[in-house]
Amino acid sequence: MGFERSESALYLANQLAKGLSRALQKRASALGFSPGQFPVLLALWEEDGLTQRQLLDRLEVEQATLANTLSRMERDGLIARSPHPNDRRAQIIALTERGRELEALALDAAARADDEVFHGFRRFERELLKEYMRMAIANSRTTDKG
Structure with missing residues (x-):
């Protein structure tokens, strides 16, 4: 009884993450950010x-x-750091004008990356897949704590 990659959710999730990252990378590099910076940009x-x-x-x-x-x-001019007004050990991380101006283009790039990877999926299939992904993520967070 061998390990079958195509039956492993962990393997498949990893491959999907790589595919989504590649699809975003194609678009993001032209805009001046990387897929690894996207979550920080979203938060800011x-x-x-x-x-x-x-x-x-x-x-x-x-x-x-x-x-x-x-x-x-910071090197790429997307954020700037400044001293925290109340905590000498902390810094405030703020978007630069360039970082703020990138929002609409970056969100569009991410949507187009999703569309590329999920080409051929019907709307309800995409929504169902995302719901399953959210459930699995929540389960993994519960597992991490226990």
Whole structure:
């Protein structure tokens, strides 16, 4: 009894994530951001001026990963850091004008990447798949805590 990759949800989810990332990469590079920066941009478009700790809590990534991503985003002119007014150890991470202007184009790029990967799916199939994905993500978070 061997391991069949096509029957493994973990393997399939990993391959889907790679496919979605590639589809976004094609569009994102032309706009000046990377797929790894997209979650940070989403969080800051939702609420600009967060601390690194707040971003860590919202994005559920490792501290070192976020620090590297923020450094690249600052280098690329997407964000700026400033001292926190009440906490000397913290910095406020805010979008630059370039980062704010990118929102509509980046969201469109992400939607087109979704459309590419899910080409041929009917609307209800896409919605059902996303609902299953949300359920699996919630289950994985519960498993992480227990």
